[in-house]
Amino acid sequence: MFRNRNFLMGLGIGLMISSFIFMILPTKNQDDFSTKDQSKPLSIQEIKEAANKYGYQLYTKEEIEQIKNKNQTQSQPYKDQGTPISFRIEKGMSTNEIADLLYKQRIIKDKQEFIEILQKQGLVKEIKAGTYSYSPEMTMNDVIVLITNKP
Incomplete structure (x- = not known):
């Protein structure tokens, strides 16, 4: 019992002395944050x-x-040039393919917006295959009406 007591007292005293030493002595890293290269920008x-x-x-x-x-x-559309543009939508083309086609021909400015409008209006399945002529004064909604109402 006394052996165990002496060991525990020695351990406790050692921990107390080491903690006092660490409190008194500054560490090397304390100065790194305060004065490190702040003098020259x-x-x-x-x-x-x-x-x-x-x-x-x-x-x-x-x-x-x-x-x-x-x-x-x-990325300016051809609206400024005033010439009509013809494009062809093939049967079986996906909405993304149609959006890519119209974007590459500079008929629409934003593919994602075009797809979202078609989805919101429920016109994804209503797109008709065929050849269309785009006039420069047409808006994106006009293009959607054009490709969904072809006789």
């Missing part, structure tokens, strides 16, 4: 290199505007 080049390292690309505001303008001019 990163240059733009260093930020770009760090971004490239992780697979990101940084652009200036002017570059972003140029990219936006370029994308808008490329």
Whole structure:
């Protein structure tokens, strides 16, 4: 019994002494967060290199505007040109295939929106196969009426 008591007292005293030592002595990592490289800010080049390292690309505001303008001019529908467009819907084409066809011909701007409108109106099964002529002044709803009401 006394042997066990001496062991437990030694263990307890050892834990108390080690905890006091850890409270008094600072750790190495305490200073890392407060003073680490805060004196010199990163240059733009260093930020770009760090971004490239992780697979990101940084652009200036002017570059972003140029990219936006370029994308808008490329994805403009033919409405601006005023020429009618003919397209053909084959029998058995899925809604996604039709949406892709109309998007590639720049008749619609958003494939997902086109599909959602067809689904909401219950017209997915009502699309008729055939050749259609698209006029530039037609809206997406006009196109839907055109391809679902062909005689």
